Amino acid sequence: MSSFLERYEELHPNSRDLYERAKKFLPDGVTHDNRRQLPFPIYVGRALGSKKWDVDRNEYIDYVVGHGALLLGHSRPEIVAAVSNQMTKGTHYGASSALEMHWASWVNRLVPSAEKVRFFSSGTEATLMAIRLARAYTGKDKLLRFEDHFDGWHDYTCHVHMEPGKAPEAPGVPAASLSTVTIVPQNDATLVDKTLSSGEFAALILEPTGPSWGLVPIKDGFLADLREITRRHNVVLIFDEVITGFRVAVGGAQEFYNVKPDLTTLGKCVAGGLPGAAVAGRADIMAMIEFRDDERWNSTRRIAHPGTFNANPLSAAAGVTGLQILSSGKEQETANALGARLRKRLNDVLDRLGIPGCVYGDFSMFKFFVTRECSQRGCDRSACTVTAEDIRKAGARTGGLSAEAARNFRWGMLNAGIDFMGSRGGMLSSAHTEEDIDRTIAAFEEVLGELQREGLLK
Ligand SMILES: Cc1ncc(COP(=O)(O)O)c(C=O)c1O
Secondary structure: OOHHHHHHHHHOHHHHHHHHHHHHHOHHHOOOHHHOOOOOOOOEEEEEEOEEEEOOOOEEEEOOOHHHOOOOOEOOHHHHHHHHHHHOOOOOOOOOOHHHHHHHHHHHHHOOOOOEEEEEOOHHHHHHHHHHHHHHHHOOOEEEEEOOOOOOOOOOOOOOEOOOOOOOEOOOOOHHHHOOEEEEOOOOHHHHHHHHOOOOEEEEEEOOOOHHHHOOOOOOOHHHHHHHHHHHOOOEEEEEOOOOOOOOOOOHHHHHOOOOOOEEEEOHHHHOOOOOEEEEEOHHHHHHHOOOOOHHHHHHHOOOOOOOOOOOHHHHHHHHHHHHHHOOOHHHHHHHHHHHHHHHHHHHHHHHHOOOOOOEOOOOEEEOOOOOOOOOOOOOHHHOOOOHHHHHHHOOOOOOOOHHHHHHHHHHHHHOOEEOOOOOEEEOOOOOOHHHHHHHHHHHHHHHHHHHHOOOOO
């Protein structure tokens, strides 16, 4: 089974060389945990539409799409034009610009909960501010989260190590900060109600399609239950739509499921694929950032918010153009339809090869496979029966494959020119094509067939 690895090494000498040099300067040689890869990652030098090319001139169909930021594909001409044009007019004014007003007005127009908007550079900053707003507004400290939901990596949302009978731990994070965060399983409205009834909670934050964009699907009606429960307990409901915003529907998951949160965090697509993020929501909560004609308020109650690159002109130009394009809903329709087709055809491969498990997911996103029999392969959100327990048993990071199978799957797919998010799944853009799907299916069938012949799919 070393052939996938041998071929990977043959195909990527320049990537290997860059990695050897990068290790001297970058921890682990990389700049994002998910870009780590044995024995070295690919180094990409160019991208366009649904494709990217590495420094060894290998071509890939890209299902990472900028960690979800590029719903419009790589270097969409309108975005390139907007950013290039803005470059010539200045990249930072250290002052307000009309662009930020236009950008905020697009968010306000498209996102149902967005009465007021504040911009940031990353989704992590956005969730940090949303939580701080909720705490300042309610005067309470506690935050409720759901297991495995990813809402950035600051002290209140980072991965926490939990062991029965022990206090939660996260290296570098004060125990006092962690003690303000309670984590419960998703999909149990009664438990949420009971937890919030203590009266100590400022906010509940969640990814509205489930952890890591739907690893465990949200139960039908759960979001509406959360809306009712949080309102009854005066807890601020925060939808973290950093991934789902503008992707699952023009107005995000809140529009699709018709549930309006108090605050929404946005990132990725909000800035047309450039660095940028936002908190949007109820004007009375957002007013915690506003100055008043009251010195006491300003110095003791108001949340201070500077930030050098907030609404920087390049991100704002890309954001305005991107949201304008996304506002028609056509891009989402295209990517969602391609997503449905890809999931169906990937499942057909599993059927043909007699491999248990499924490819599931929704909208323009897909997840691999939990290794349990699934009688409803290809079903959509409400019918999907994947549970947190299935994921735990299967191993969230390897999609149910053994570590060895997952590594070989990854090398095999990269050798065949397909860049999935490891063996966890991926996302599509509106730039993907039927031909991309045909090539992906052929590669998937070949690589899985090889793993099967080698006895690695158990
Ligand atoms: C749902 C969600 N929230 C927050 C974040 C953090 O955003 P960023 O990586 O821009 O800090 C991410 C990043 O992937 C995310 O998926």
